[in-house]
Amino acid sequence: MAVITYRDALNQAIREEMRLDPSVFLMGEEVGVYQGAYKVSRGLLDEFGPMRVVDTPITELGFAGVGVGAAMVGLKPIVEFMTWNFALLAIDQVVNTAAKMRYMSGGQISVPAVFRGPGGSALQLAAQHSQAFESWYAHIPGLKVVMPATPADAKGLLKSAIRDQDPVVFIEGEMLYNTKGEVPEDEYLTPIGKADVKRAGGDVTLICHSKTVSVALKAAEQLAAEGIDAEVVDLRTIRPLDQETVLASVSKTHRAIVVEEGWSFAGVGAQVVDVIQREIFDELDAPVLRVTGADVPMPYNKHLEKASKADPPKVIAAVKRVLYLES
């Protein structure tokens, strides 16, 4: 298998799907001539031309609506947001139109659109550029929300998202673009709605997604040194949530920590905890804890920023609490 970056894996997914299906096109700010703000679309303008790799004005609401309108009449747009922070301007089109057209038309109209771009914080980008909005979109019936953590998942899931008949919110990790991993050489699809056990273990389940997968894996490594065997479940898709995989793991370990980048209040982890306590209450040997971003706007100062983030020490502390090793 080739070792490539998350960025190049996304690029391959878009390129392959655009070669396969002439109705697939990419639009967004700086996707063409500039080659992508994060270079995900590098080389695509040269191969596919300006009708299929469309540079837009800075007009998120407008071009998201253009994507939805094009999808309503059968095209398959990939709408790139430079970041999901800017996509707040477009949320009316995603929530009020894309997510609703099938239902309020009684099944007549599909919106097979992908909305994608980086979410979450990077380094010292401050409050308006460092937000994890997956719980907002996951709240909406009619949307699917996908968040790959590895290059292989990024490619396989993006290809699935492009082929999906429903609108997919595809949130990439801004800090993941340069990360590398093995990606199969042959054509493959990673199914939407399936979590993945990234590390097997028997003592505690760490449930995570996107950037917090690496946080959980690092914590698991350190815990292993102390003789604690953590299982790491990467949700990969937030909606529909793969309850089966989560519940199977927690039924085995009897303890769970949900790790996420976003704020705790009404976050993704709240939904995961709900499912666990509702479905397998009797399997639990401890309350399910959550490690999240601090419930504050992101500070600029790097020490404060670091303190706000979910990190391995916080995960390890939570694990020890559910194992009753520390108070």
Added chain:
Amino acid sequence: MKTTESKPRKSAVAPVATAAPGPDADTRRSWLRQMLLIRRFEEKAGEAYSLGKIGGFCHLYIGQEAVAVGSIAAMRGDDYITASYREHGHALARGMSARAAMAELFGKAAGCSHGKGGSMHLIDASLGFLGGHGIVGGHIPLTTGMAFAIKYREEDRVAVCYFGEAAVNNGAFHEALNMAALWKLPAIYICENNRYGMGTALERASAVYDISERAGSYDMDREVVDGQDVLAVYEAMARAVKRARENKHPTLLEIRTYRFMGHSMSDPIHGHYRTREEVEEHRKRDPIVVWGEKLRADGLIDEKGIKALDADCLSEVEDAYRFADAAPDPEPGELWTDVYANGGTP
């Protein structure tokens, strides 16, 4: 240093007489029938609403009938249409049956959207009638997207959007028109200027009163049209359709009209924001009366003929009402369908 020269701007368009032969007598009479059907349909919908047969919000089109009828008459059957939540008239003019529309207002399974959309979301994809949208201005970029798809596929359809004058102060309007002009898309934006965004008069909401001037910001063709004259609407629309279909030039049409009823069913016809006298004055130019008189003057119909058309429409609407009233509700299981493709569940 290289400078970007600004291109000469289009001046305000002076409407030119359409050279093509006008619509024939049958077509002219059919417009009167369509307007009458919409009027009678809306009156019946108002009645059904007061009886509790129709729920939620319901926005009647009475007074504006000539806009939908005249403009849709100038389109082709495979063109795309989106509209706001005041869209009953457009759906009927496009060819949706009164039964399918009324049943949707009643929330019945036989409705065009299977009872899941209601008054604000009349949709029939087979007619290219793609909503029925409830957020002011939110559907304008969708039309730009449909026009983009037309150009992408190298088709010769056009995409048409209807919205009220209050929507032009919304960012979505500007973003959508800018891209349509920038990319030369076959889109037609029809602003139905009925003077009031709910209870706010145009002059209290907009710094520029001549809405067509907004097109100047995007170097887009524009026209101001008398919305109480169905022929004037048709002719202006025919020019816009020709520009869009043949040259991929978008147009902003400001069609000046008037809403004879309140904003929605809970809003009285006159009161806080407009006077009885104002409404009465506008009612003197009822588009149905205006067109009926024109047809009579041209010898295309007589009083008896108009009465017969009206009776025919009343009977069609009564039939639609009975149909909708008797039609079954959606099955309880329908709650969970159409959220995702292929029966996917949340």
